[in-house]
Amino acid sequence: MKKLIPLFLITTLGFTGSAFAEGFNNGINQPVNSGFTGGVQNITAAAQAKQMHDDSWVTLQGNIVQRLGDKMYLFRDSSGDINVKIKDKLWQGRSITPNDTIQITGEVDTHRYKPTDIEVKNLQVISVAK
Template sequence: MRKVSLFSLAGLLWLTLAPAQAHDNWHYDQDREYRDNYRERLPITSVAEAKHLRDDSRIILSGHIVRRLDDDEFLFSDGTGTIKIEMDDDDWRKLRRHRRGRILIWAEVDRDDGRNELEVERVRPAYR
């Protein structure tokens, strides 16, 4: 009887840990797939540099949201300057706990009439 209890306890423990591990692997696979879509390793760019890049350049920025300007427009800063970013509501909701903290954004430069804006493709908290 003791062996059966021990095996059932081990089985229950395995069943509770397996979904958590699968969830972590899913995020890892998603991150790797996203990076592969960029086709190159991108260094973190500063806002000052981003303002001078050509249209459709893909960049990664690290900083924080200064304030919300409109439904999907925000002011982003990294210490070297500020720039307007356009981010979907879904991405904004995902940052609920990290809105005041440092975030990483993957974005595409959108140049119109000499002004640079960033179209955010992906966002996540910067844990480091």
Template sequence: MSAKKTVLALALALTVGTPLIAQAGYTGPGAQPPAKMSAQEAIKAADDTAVVLEGHIVRHLGKDRYLFRDASGEITVEIDHKHMPKANFDAKQRVRLSGEVDRELAGQDEVDVKQVELLK
């Protein structure tokens, strides 16, 4: 393989691997894992608080917004298409959502979801 092809292949490999690296984080001493909380706790949490929610996505509200429900109540979540799981799921499927609270000036508080896991 020529040097030019080797450099191109390496650049492509780094580009493809970048999203995986960007999602990783520090897990050593002093690291604070996101707190698992209820929908009602997330509604009251400060802006940019890292959260983990477990429950059900019960309705699509349009664009990338969904209604999430757990035993405590409901909250709007924003999930970009790229963060959706590969497998189809419905309102009966239990999910774990990881993201952060997003407080907006217009009062449209929600959780900006960065990871969706389908639970058994």
């Protein structure tokens, strides 16, 4: 009998799940292909991010103006600067200059003896300077 319950759940969930599209649904039962649609993501200022609690999620929009070391960069927006840690895989082979506008999403990482930084989880190019 124990073997029949998991099989029943898989069959039932597989059947009911196949009637819906993956991703976010706007609440009116209009399926989307995948991902999030609707709403605007709040942009956090670099100066504000420095004051936030550890592990807070932020989205920043601005420019990377300098490489500080291995995976560490200086990010700047109209409010000021903050260090950001960007893993190699997030660059996806792109070359970004200080004149290019980017949007990054990540977690605030506070430290006891060094400045707060952002551990970047997603990087998007907003505009490329010509």
